[in-house]
Amino acid sequence: MQATGRVKTGIDGLDEMLQGGLPENHIVVVMGSFGTGKTTLGLQFLMEGLRKDEPCIFISLEEDKESVARNASAFGWDISGALEKKKLGLFKLEPSDAKTTITRIKSELPKFVKGFGAKRVVVDSVSLLNMLFADENEKRANLFNLCQLLRSTGATTMLTAEVKDENPRSSRDGLAEYTADGVILLQSDESKEGGEVQLTIRILKMRRTGHSRRVKPYSITDKGITVHAGADVF
Numbered sequence: 001m002q003a004t005g006r007v008k009t010g011i012d013g014l015d016e017m018l019q020g021g022l023p024e025n026h027i028v029v030v031m032g033s034f035g036t037g038k039t040t041l042g043l044q045f046l047m048e049g050l051r052k053d054e055p056c057i058f059i060s061l062e063e064d065k066e067s068v069a070r071n072a073s074a075f076g077w078d079i080s081g082a083l084e085k086k087k088l089g090l091f092k093l094e095p096s097d098a099k100t101t102i103t104r105i106k107s108e109l110p111k112f113v114k115g116f117g118a119k120r121v122v123v124d125s126v127s128l129l130n131m132l133f134a135d136e137n138e139k140r141a142n143l144f145n146l147c148q149l150l151r152s153t154g155a156t157t158m159l160t161a162e163v164k165d166e167n168p169r170s171s172r173d174g175l176a177e178y179t180a181d182g183v184i185l186l187q188s189d190e191s192k193e194g195g196e197v198q199l200t201i202r203i204l205k206m207r208r209t210g211h212s213r214r215v216k217p218y219s220i221t222d223k224g225i226t227v228h229a230g231a232d233v234f
């Protein structure tokens with residue numbers, strides 16, 4: 001029995017692994033090393049929302065508005081209309097200016113998120129967000145507050161996170177995966193024969209739902225991410 005509604009990620013194979021999609025109002029971390037497609041997955045999740053006319057928010061610590069729009073259009077996703085119509089809200093935070101940014105996170109961000117009525121939120125990335133804070137306690141407190149805020153709005157959220165070099169199954173700060181309701185891991189593995197790198201996705205955690213525990217291959221093409229849920233990884 002499913003206790004909660006499902007929010008389709010917009011990636012069929014992944015929705016299949018999730019038995020229909022992300023549980024509504026979940027906060028899910030998408031973890032992976034650089035270039036594994038975390039930002040793409042986040043954008044694709046928001047595009048699915050925009051297609052259903054749901055208000056969506058992208059909180060970016062990496063790329064500015066133009067760069068996010070260019071990224072999206074490379075996959076054939078036009079976000080300019082949604083930005084103009086205020087269906088898509090883009091909140092850019094400057095990781096280089098910690099003091100100002102922390103003030104904005106505390107004052108402007110809650111108003112923005114609450115006022116927008118978003119059904120879907122992406123934070124890209126919590127690794128950069130955490131870097132703004134000097135110590136472990138502050139990082140933890142900020143992440144906790146942000147998750148509280150996002151949960152209270154009823155939105156379903158994806159947080160992207162970089163992984164540790166020495167332990168690619170754990171995020172750089174080792175915080176988000178405990179706070180979050182779910183963890184999706186993206187990995188790029190050198191294939192045994194050498195040659196092409198294989199991209200794999202797995203669900204490490206998803207509270208309040210059954211899900212696939214299998215490792216599945218995925219690819220990134222000019223249409224975004226495709227998860228090959230029918231295939232196995234060898």
Ligand SMILES: Nc1ncnc2c1ncn2[C@@H]1O[C@H](COP(=O)(O)OP(=O)(O)OP(=O)(O)O)[C@@H](O)[C@H]1O
Pocket residue numbers: 032033034035036037038039040041074075220221222223
């Ligand atoms: N049009 C495309 N066709 C095929 N592959 C693409 C295309 N656009 C991007 N990619 C692949 O997607 C990767 C980038 O994905 P994305 O930016 O989502 O990754 P990321 O995990 O967010 O990276 P980072 O850690 O640098 O933020 C590229 O390195 C490339 O391999």
Ligand SMILES: [Mg+2]
Pocket residue numbers: 038039040062124
């Ligand atoms: Mg990225």
